[in-house]
Amino acid sequence: MEASLHFRGVRIPSDHSGTSRVAHSPRMRWLSSVASPSRSFHAAVENACKGGGLRAKSDGKRIEAVLGEEEEEKQSHGGDDETAAAAFTCVMKFGGSSLASAERIREIAELIVSFPEETPLVVLSAMGKTTNNLLLAGEKAVSCGVSNASEIEELTFIKQLHLKTAYELGVDPSVISGHLEELEQLLKGIAMMKELTLRTRDYLVSFGECMSTRIVAAYLNKTGVKARQYDAFDMGFITTDDFTNAEILEGTYPSVAKRLNDDWISDPAIPIVTGFLGKGSKSCAVTTLGRGGSDLTATAIGKALGLREVQVWKDVDGVLTCDPSICPNAEPVPYLTFDEAAELAYFGAQVLHPQSMRPARDRRNSC
Numbered sequence: 001m002e003a004s005l006h007f008r009g010v011r012i013p014s015d016h017s018g019t020s021r022v023a024h025s026p027r028m029r030w031l032s033s034v035a036s037p038s039r040s041f042h043a044a045v046e047n048a049c050k051g052g053g054l055r056a057k058s059d060g061k062r063i064e065a066v067l068g069e070e071e072e073e074k075q076s077h078g079g080d081d082e083t084a085a086a087a088f089t090c091v092m093k094f095g096g097s098s099l100a101s102a103e104r105i106r107e108i109a110e111l112i113v114s115f116p117e118e119t120p121l122v123v124l125s126a127m128g129k130t131t132n133n134l135l136l137a138g139e140k141a142v143s144c145g146v147s148n149a150s151e152i153e154e155l156t157f158i159k160q161l162h163l164k165t166a167y168e169l170g171v172d173p174s175v176i177s178g179h180l181e182e183l184e185q186l187l188k189g190i191a192m193m194k195e196l197t198l199r200t201r202d203y204l205v206s207f208g209e210c211m212s213t214r215i216v217a218a219y220l221n222k223t224g225v226k227a228r229q230y231d232a233f234d235m236g237f238i239t240t241d242d243f244t245n246a247e248i249l250e251g252t253y254p255s256v257a258k259r260l261n262d263d264w265i266s267d268p269a270i271p272i273v274t275g276f277l278g279k280g281s282k283s284c285a286v287t288t289l290g291r292g293g294s295d296l297t298a299t300a301i302g303k304a305l306g307l308r309e310v311q312v313w314k315d316v317d318g319v320l321t322c323d324p325s326i327c328p329n330a331e332p333v334p335y336l337t338f339d340e341a342a343e344l345a346y347f348g349a350q351v352l353h354p355q356s357m358r359p360a361r362d363r364r365n366s367c
């Protein structure tokens, strides 16, 4: 069977340029019977090959993979995990582009509460290009000398971005100041050692997601929406010790479900979870799931809780004919095969992650 991707962009009238409200719910639906999701589109691909039909589309700002009727029916009965939550209805994932500034964060905060029928869990990436900047800062620290580490340009940028955002949102900067100090110490440590191991790289980049989630959770609480921040590596996300490209281990699912359910029962609050991060099973050190790994965090939580939907929100109307930052007149592409999508990703279209297409193509070829 030929599986394919359809990306459909529907521009929703909006009086601001960022992530806008949409008229109806989106969906990247979660197939709970998938044993081990390797990447975000995996679930939908499984179903496509069973004949359920795959339509992956962006409706407004969301990329969605829509499963066939038969599979939706199965999913409506929840996951196969007995600890499946009754309370949560979907995961909403927001990437760096949707978190790039205080204005964007205000928009996503509004969006999170704009579906009264949903009780969402939120997965966040780092703000804007923070992950890239952390990596650049780490590379510079290796050779800049301890006395210059505090002056690394990317460190200054990261500090300014996060403190400015906290200030503009009216959030107490103490929610991130400890992380910023620790980050500077870490860069000095790298400068002293003159080396950046994969393990240290993962610890270094984890600061991005740790800070974005703290800012957003604090902002939601400030606006009267009860939210609770979680570091994935402290809430049961256990991975292999393959630093920079770790795999989620099976034990993660019951642990994460238990932690989220127990917390919700004792004190309901919207979980705001760091994407991309985990904890190595042997090392107990922070690991990362590969670049773009927040989508995987979102689908893993969907699986853990047996949820029907994982929503991946973008700041664009789907896959466009060109990067809109280069061509402002770029138009949404209505239809893409997996091969075309993978090719786009391979040649650098940031909106898609190459690894999210791989399982799709592999599966199609084996059907």
Ligand SMILES: Nc1ncnc2c1ncn2[C@@H]1O[C@H](COP(=O)(O)OP(=O)(O)O)[C@@H](O)[C@H]1O
Binding pocket: 094, 095, 096, 097, 098, 125, 313, 314, 315, 316, 318, 319, 320, 321, 322, 323, 324, 325, 348, 349, 350, 351, 352
């Ligand atoms: N062909 C394209 N279609 C749509 N967006 C594109 C394309 N090429 C590059 N982009 C850029 O990708 C960005 C989304 O990047 P992505 O990494 O998927 O977002 P996120 O940070 O939400 O994970 C958009 O803001 C857009 O500038």
Ligand SMILES: N[C@@H](CC(=O)OP(=O)(O)O)C(=O)O
Binding pocket: 094, 095, 096, 097, 125, 126, 131, 132, 208, 275, 276, 290, 291, 292, 293, 294, 295
């Ligand atoms: N921040 C990580 C993880 C991620 O998923 O980011 P994004 O959702 O912005 O692509 C990265 O840049 O790889």
